[in-house]
Amino acid sequence: MGDGLSAAGAAGCGDSPVPCDLDANEVVRNALAEARLIDDGFMVAALKDRADCLEVIARAALGDPTLRLSSLRSQEVLPGMPGMHGARLDFLCERDGGGRVVVEVQSAARGFDPRRARFYASLLDAWSLPAGTPYRDLPDCALIAMCEDDPVGRGLPLYTFSRTAAEDGGLFGERGDGSAIVIVSCEDPDEGTEIGRxxxxxxxxxxxxxxxxPLADAARAAKERDVGPMSKWNDMVEGIRAAGRAEGMAEGKAEGMAEGKAEGRLAAYADLVRDGLLAQSAAAERLGMTQEQFAEEAAKLAPTGA
Incomplete structure (x- = not known):
C-alpha cells in the first residue's frame, strides 16, 4: 500500500521540509483515504459498533446464512498466565443461541502463523469455562482470519480446519469438539461468490x-468521521516547519530538510497510532521500519499538544 503522507509532502515551502498546504486535516485525511479494512487499525475503528458487518463476514466465512450475532467486543484482551503470553483479539462476537466467533485481520507484511491461531483459540477456551462448569458446556468457537494474501498457499479462497482423525477423517464425537479455524485469502477474490465479495x-x-x-457504509462513515480537534495537528505541523526553516539556514541544508521531513512523517504517524486511526504495524510498514524501530522512535516524541 502506498504512503499516505508522501504525496502530501512532495512540495516544500521555502526552507521548510513540510509543504505549506500540509495542514492538520490533510495529514489525517490522506491516511484515511488510503486505509482499507484489511488494515486492522482502520477495520477496528470502522466496525467496532457494526455487528451487521461482522455478521456478513462470519456468514460468508462459515457458510451459514442464518448466523446472527448478539454482541461484539473489539480489541478484547485475554491475559495469559503470570509471566506467559496473552492475546488481543480484533473482534470477539457472541452468537445467538450460544457459541463465539473471533475475527482477526492480517496484512501480508505480518503473515498468519498457524500456531498463533492455535494459541488464540486455546486461550479463548481457557477464559470461556468458569471453574466447576462441565467440559460439555464449553462454547463452540470459530476463529476467522481475514488475510491479505494466501498464507496457506494452496490457491483456495478459504480454508476450514477442524480436528479429525488422521486415519479416516472422522470427527471425535457426533459434532466434533466445536472448534474451527477458518483462513480467508483476500488474494485474487472471486466477486461472483459471497466470500469473494x-x-x-x-x-x-x-x-x-x-x-x-454494510461494509461500504461502515468504511464510508469511518473515512468521513470527524477526527476531533485539529489544533494539535496544526501545532505539530507548524513546529516542524519552524524547525525546518532553522535547519535550512545551517550548513548541510539538504540533509536538514530530509531529516525534518522524515521526523515530520514519523510524528504524524505516531499521532495517528495514538489516536487509534492506524495500526502500529501499518505505520511502521509505511515508514519502512520494523514495529520495534517505530515504537522506539515514536517514544522519543512527546505527544502533540501535550
Missing part, C-alpha cells in the same frame, strides 16, 4: 467501489 471489499480503499452494502 467480502474479500474484495477488505482490500478496497474507496467505499464507492465496494460490493457489500
Amino acid at each position: 467480502v474479500a474484495h471489499d477488505m482490500l478496497c480503499a474507496d467505499p464507492r467501489d465496494m460490493l457489500v452494502g
Whole structure:
C-alpha cells in the first residue's frame, strides 16, 4: 500500500521540509483515504459498533446464512498466565443461541502463523469455562482470519480446519469438539461468490467501489468521521516547519530538510497510532521500519499538544 503522507509532502515551502498546504486535516485525511479494512487499525475503528458487518463476514466465512450475532467486543484482551503470553483479539462476537466467533485481520507484511491461531483459540477456551462448569458446556468457537494474501498457499479462497482423525477423517464425537479455524485469502477474490465479495471489499480503499452494502457504509462513515480537534495537528505541523526553516539556514541544508521531513512523517504517524486511526504495524510498514524501530522512535516524541 502506498504512503499516505508522501504525496502530501512532495512540495516544500521555502526552507521548510513540510509543504505549506500540509495542514492538520490533510495529514489525517490522506491516511484515511488510503486505509482499507484489511488494515486492522482502520477495520477496528470502522466496525467496532457494526455487528451487521461482522455478521456478513462470519456468514460468508462459515457458510451459514442464518448466523446472527448478539454482541461484539473489539480489541478484547485475554491475559495469559503470570509471566506467559496473552492475546488481543480484533473482534470477539457472541452468537445467538450460544457459541463465539473471533475475527482477526492480517496484512501480508505480518503473515498468519498457524500456531498463533492455535494459541488464540486455546486461550479463548481457557477464559470461556468458569471453574466447576462441565467440559460439555464449553462454547463452540470459530476463529476467522481475514488475510491479505494466501498464507496457506494452496490457491483456495478459504480454508476450514477442524480436528479429525488422521486415519479416516472422522470427527471425535457426533459434532466434533466445536472448534474451527477458518483462513480467508483476500488474494485474487472471486466477486461472483459471497466470500469473494467480502474479500474484495477488505482490500478496497474507496467505499464507492465496494460490493457489500454494510461494509461500504461502515468504511464510508469511518473515512468521513470527524477526527476531533485539529489544533494539535496544526501545532505539530507548524513546529516542524519552524524547525525546518532553522535547519535550512545551517550548513548541510539538504540533509536538514530530509531529516525534518522524515521526523515530520514519523510524528504524524505516531499521532495517528495514538489516536487509534492506524495500526502500529501499518505505520511502521509505511515508514519502512520494523514495529520495534517505530515504537522506539515514536517514544522519543512527546505527544502533540501535550
